[in-house]
Amino acid sequence: MGAGESKLPDNAEDIAATCELPIKxxxxxxKRFQELDKEKKxxxxxxxxxxxxxxxxxxxxxRIIDLFMDATGxxxxxxxxxxxxxxxxxxxxxxxxxxxxxQSKARLLFxxxxxxxxxxxxxxxxxxxxxxxVGSSVEETQLKHIAKRVILExxxxxxxxxxxxxxxxxxxxxxxxxxxxxxx
Amino acid sequence: MTDDQWDxxxxxxxxxxxxxxxxxxxxxxxxxxxxxxxxELGFRRKYIDALYLIFxxxxxxxxxxxxxxxxxxxxxxxxxxxxxxTKEAMDELTSPETIIDRNRSISQLGRLRxxxxxxxxxxxxxxxxxxxxxxxxxxxxxxxxxxxxxxxQQIRGWNLLARxxxxxxxxxxxxxxxxxxxxxxxxxxIIFPWRLVVCIVGCLWMMITMSIVSVIGHHSMRLKAAxxxxxxxxxxYTRALGAVVNYHAVENLPMNGSVCVANHTTILDVITLSNxxxxxxxxxxxxxxxxxxxxxxxxxxxxxxxxxxxLRDRQIVTNKLREHCADSDNYPLLIFPEGTxxxxxxxxxxxxxxxxxxxxxxxxxxxxNPWFGDAYWNSSQYGMMHYLMRVFxxxxxxxxxxxxxxxxxxxxxxxxxxxNRCKSEIAQAGGLxxxxxxxxxxxxxxxxxxxxxxxxDLAKILDDRLVYKRKLxxxxxxxxxxxxx
Numbered sequence: 001m002g003a004g005e006s007k008l009p010d011n012a013e014d015i016a017a018t019c020e021l022p023i024k025x026x027x028x029x030x031k032r033f034q035e036l037d038k039e040k041k042x043x044x045x046x047x048x049x050x051x052x053x054x055x056x057x058x059x060x061x062x063r064i065i066d067l068f069m070d071a072t073g074x075x076x077x078x079x080x081x082x083x084x085x086x087x088x089x090x091x092x093x094x095x096x097x098x099x100x101x102x103q104s105k106a107r108l109l110f111x112x113x114x115x116x117x118x119x120x121x122x123x124x125x126x127x128x129x130x131x132x133x134v135g136s137s138v139e140e141t142q143l144k145h146i147a148k149r150v151i152l153e154x155x156x157x158x159x160x161x162x163x164x165x166x167x168x169x170x171x172x173x174x175x176x177x178x179x180x181x182x183x184x
Numbered sequence: 185m186t187d188d189q190w191d192x193x194x195x196x197x198x199x200x201x202x203x204x205x206x207x208x209x210x211x212x213x214x215x216x217x218x219x220x221x222x223x224e225l226g227f228r229r230k231y232i233d234a235l236y237l238i239f240x241x242x243x244x245x246x247x248x249x250x251x252x253x254x255x256x257x258x259x260x261x262x263x264x265x266x267x268x269x270t271k272e273a274m275d276e277l278t279s280p281e282t283i284i285d286r287n288r289s290i291s292q293l294g295r296l297r298x299x300x301x302x303x304x305x306x307x308x309x310x311x312x313x314x315x316x317x318x319x320x321x322x323x324x325x326x327x328x329x330x331x332x333x334x335x336x337q338q339i340r341g342w343n344l345l346a347r348x349x350x351x352x353x354x355x356x357x358x359x360x361x362x363x364x365x366x367x368x369x370x371x372x373x374i375i376f377p378w379r380l381v382v383c384i385v386g387c388l389w390m391m392i393t394m395s396i397v398s399v400i401g402h403h404s405m406r407l408k409a410a411x412x413x414x415x416x417x418x419x420x421y422t423r424a425l426g427a428v429v430n431y432h433a434v435e436n437l438p439m440n441g442s443v444c445v446a447n448h449t450t451i452l453d454v455i456t457l458s459n460x461x462x463x464x465x466x467x468x469x470x471x472x473x474x475x476x477x478x479x480x481x482x483x484x485x486x487x488x489x490x491x492x493x494x495l496r497d498r499q500i501v502t503n504k505l506r507e508h509c510a511d512s513d514n515y516p517l518l519i520f521p522e523g524t525x526x527x528x529x530x531x532x533x534x535x536x537x538x539x540x541x542x543x544x545x546x547x548x549x550x551x552x553n554p555w556f557g558d559a560y561w562n563s564s565q566y567g568m569m570h571y572l573m574r575v576f577x578x579x580x581x582x583x584x585x586x587x588x589x590x591x592x593x594x595x596x597x598x599x600x601x602x603x604n605r606c607k608s609e610i611a612q613a614g615g616l617x618x619x620x621x622x623x624x625x626x627x628x629x630x631x632x633x634x635x636x637x638x639x640x641d642l643a644k645i646l647d648d649r650l651v652y653k654r655k656l657x658x659x660x661x662x663x664x665x666x667x668x669x
Contacts, residue, residue, distance in 0.1 A: 032326060052331070053625045055324035057635055059642070060314070064321040087322050109311070112318055129314060135636060137643030146310065146646075153307035171311060179315045182323045 015078055019085040020099045029084060033077050043074035059133045063112050083108075089181040102173040105180040110164045121162040123147045208381050215382045216389070219419035228428045228580065232556065235579055238363070239343050239555055245360060246342060309649060313642065330621045333530045334562060337554045343579065348558070371577045379424050379576045386420035390480055393417070397484040407513060410484045414462035422459040426557075427581040429456050436587035437461060438516040438546035441509050443538065446548040447610055448520035449528040450561040451568075452575065453550055456583050463518035464508065468492055474568070486514050498537065505541040516546065521603060524623035527560045528552050531611045532623040534603040543593040547606045549614030553582040586613040 016026045034040075036048050049065050050056045058064070068075040068083055086108050088100040096103050111117075113125050126147035134143070154162050154170045185193075218225050339348065344367045356364065393413035400406040422429065437460070438444040444463060446453060457463060462485065469478060469489040478489055488508060494500050508514050521534035528551065539545070552559040557578025561571050575581065588609055593602045611618035 029326070035331070036325075049325065052324050052328045053621065054328045054330065055321055057638055058317055058321045058324065059635070059639055060317040060321060064318060064325075084322065084326055087319065109315060109318065112314065130310070133313065133317065133639065134643040134646065135639035137640045138646065146306075150307040150310055153305055154311075167311075170308065172308075175312070176315070179312065180319055182319065182326060 011078075015081050018078070019081045021081060021085050021088070026081060029081055030077065033080055041074075043076050044068070044080065045074055059135070060112070060129070063115065063129070063132065066115060067108070067111060087180060087182045090177045094177075100181075102177040102180075103168060105176050106168045106171060106173075107164060109176070109180070110167050113162075119164065121151070122160070123151055126150050126162075211378055211381045212385045215385060215420055215423045219416050219423065222415075222419070228423075228426065232428055232580060232582060235556060238367075242342055242344055242360065242363070245357075306649070306653070313645075329619060330625050333526050333532060333619065333621070333623075334564075335527060336558050336560050336562065337527055337529050339554050343555045345578070347574070367579075371579065375426060376577050379426060382420060383424040383576075386417060386424055389413075389420055390417045394480055394484045406484070411462060414458070414481075414485060418455055418458035418462065421455045425452060425455065425575060425581050426579070427452075427456065427459070427583065429459055429583045429585060431460050431585050431587065433587045433589075434460075436546065436589050438463075438548070438587070440516060441512040441514055442516045442544060442546055442590075443505070443509060443542045444516045444518050444546045444548055445521050445534070445538065445606055445610070446518065446550055447528075447531045447614060447616065448522045448525055449550065449552060450525055450559050450571075452559060452561075452581070453520070454518065456550060456581075457518065457548065457585060460585070462515050464488065464515040466490075466505075466517055466519060468495060486511075488517070498540075501537060502541040505538065509542055521607075522623050525561045525563060526623060527562075528554075528616070530617040530619045531607055531614075532619055532621055534607045536599040536603050539593070539599040539603040539606070544590060545606060546590050547588040547610045547613075549586040549588065549610045549616070551584045551586070551614040551616070553584070556580040556582045559583070584614075588613055 012023060012026050012030070015021070016023045019026075021029075033044070036052070037044055038048065038051070046062075046065050046069070049068070050061065055061055055064075068079060070076070070079060082099075085099045086104055090098070090100045090102060090105075094101050098104065110121070113121050113129055115125070115128075123144065124147075127144050130138075130143045130147055131140070151160060151162055154166050214225070342348065344364055346364075346368075390413075393416070394410075397406060397409045397413050400409055444457075446457065454463070454465060464485065464487050465481070466488040467490070469475060469491060478487070481487055482489065486508065488504050490501070490504075505517065508517055519538045521538055522532045523535050524532075526532055557575060557580055559575070559581050561568075563571075566574065591602075591606055591609065593599070597605075608618050610616070
């Protein structure tokens with residue numbers, strides 16, 4: 001905390017509108033953004049995220065950071081809010097094109113797997129995520145086997161790659177809605 | 185200037201100096217005499233009661249303001265009934281405000297096992313594992329458990345201090361503004377100088393009496409005199425802080441030659457506890473004002489002050505601890521196992537060092553009431569002087585001290601488990617949240633070993649599911665083969 005820190009971002013209202021967040025939440029997120037941005041750069045880089053203790057412990061941390069980053073490898077406040085907005089709670093009344101709808105959440109989940117942005121998941125992508133989660137505790141061959149099973153079962157045994165619609169179909173939307181929400 | 189003008193100037197200066205001296209004398213007597221006698225005049229408690237009424241009024245006023253605004257904006261908002269906010273209700277308004285309802289902390293990985301419905305298809309379970317980590321990660325980014333413990337506690341109302349005002353000043357009505365200005369004048373112009381004078385009286389008392397006591401030859405007389413010098417010093421300091429402390433379960437008061445562990449919120453915890461009985465302190469020797477204070481205290485009481493280099497050697501620390509506890513003339517050793525100041529809403533990990541050295545501890549829980557003043561010292565935010573200014577210009581420091589029954593280390597219980605057991609007792613007594621995190625994490629990064637632990641945990645969960653599935657498959661195939669036959 002010190003001088004030079006603004007109480008509110010200049011374009012708070014624009015961000016609130018674009019990200020479909022209440023202004024109060026935008027302000028709180030701004031405080032948090034500034035807290036994370038220790039060197040006062042105005043953007044966050046991967047190191048800033050890794051400073052968060054419980055986040056650093058998370059095996060999927062590198063992938064989650066990639067979700068935040070833009071092409072230059074930094075995350076500005078608008079990008080921060082856009083992503084966090086997806087995790088707002090939703091209910092039956094939420095429109096399916098809203099930023100926090102179950103469909104939107106499922107698409108974000110897809111992006112987590114799909115780091116090369118190919119819009120389809122092969123055995124390799126699923127394997128990579130599994131590898132991140134369990135590290136060397138499980139043999140690679142077993143992980144590849146699990147990855148193959150996941151692909152087959154998600155596509156109903158028909159194809160060898162997952163497309164976004166498959167994920168949306170395979171998951172229970174209520175569960176996704178509840179599990180991918182941070183109540184704030 | 186003419187002679188006449190000089191005369192007038194000197195006259196007024198004399199009056200001013202005399203008033204200040206009389207002022208100091210009266211304050212000194214008002215704080216010194218009750219401290220020596222060990223009695224309270226009762227002014228501070230009546231002051232606290234009056235403040236409760238004022239806060240009650242202010243909070244109700246803000247609720248009314250909000251309701252009126254709501255009503256101005258829409259015709260459907262119901263009118264809140266005017267209700268008297270009791271002390272208990274106001275205490276409820278002090279629960280820590282968080283941005284998110286945390287239920288996916290990474291420390292909850294074990295719950296994955298319970299939550300995961302084993303009959304669900306494999307691929308769904310795997311995807312839900314991924315979802316768990318993703319959500320947990322986002323939650324940690326928005327608000328993590330460790331940083332949260334180092335923010336000052338928020339109160340869901342207003343205690344008429346600008347520093348806790350979450351509402352804009354523009355929204356205050358005329359009445360509130362006048363009350364706020366009155367409060368400001370009271371705190372800065374009346375009680376702040378008062379408290380400074382009392383603080384100086386306390387320092388003088390400490391210097392004089394402790395030096396005198398240290399030259400007393402007769403052993404038992406010296407002990408008695410030292411006890412008295414110590415406790416009066418802390419009583420005066422308590423008055424200097426405007427502190428009102430309530431002690432609960434006094435039958436569990438720590439005895440000489442023992443170890444006392446408490447949760448740490450501020451350096452003033454020492455004063456809060458020592459107001460009741462003196463303790464031996466343990467810590468690093470400092471320079472500057474703090475170092476001076478340490479030396480004064482050490483003149484007639486046995487404290488343990490370490491050089492920085494000695495702290496690294498576990499054995500030296502353990503030996504000194506044991507040595508101290510072996511002598512029943514020594515005051516109980518006051519230890520803060522968290523190792524850092526925390527915001528008084530949670531208790532962080534207890535360092536096992538002190539629990540390795542002794543098998544018997546007296547746990548004490550300290551809970552400050554945030555309505556009257558924020559006792560938490562955020563050392564990265566405020567230096568000591570700035571912090572003391574904040575404390576002196578708060579309304580008061582109101583604390584509840586809960587003495588807990590002595591705890592012994594069980595046979596074959598590890599120091600870590602013993603420490604955690606004490607921690608949870610303290611957390612429960614003080615109404616604090618019991619957390620696993622190490623307070624030092626605010627300065628350093630998590631170790632690789634902990635990261636690997638999480639991966640191993642998940643691997644085990646996957647394995648368990650596989651075993652369960654095999655059992656299920658076996659059972660199903662057995663049943664279907666039975667049907668066929």
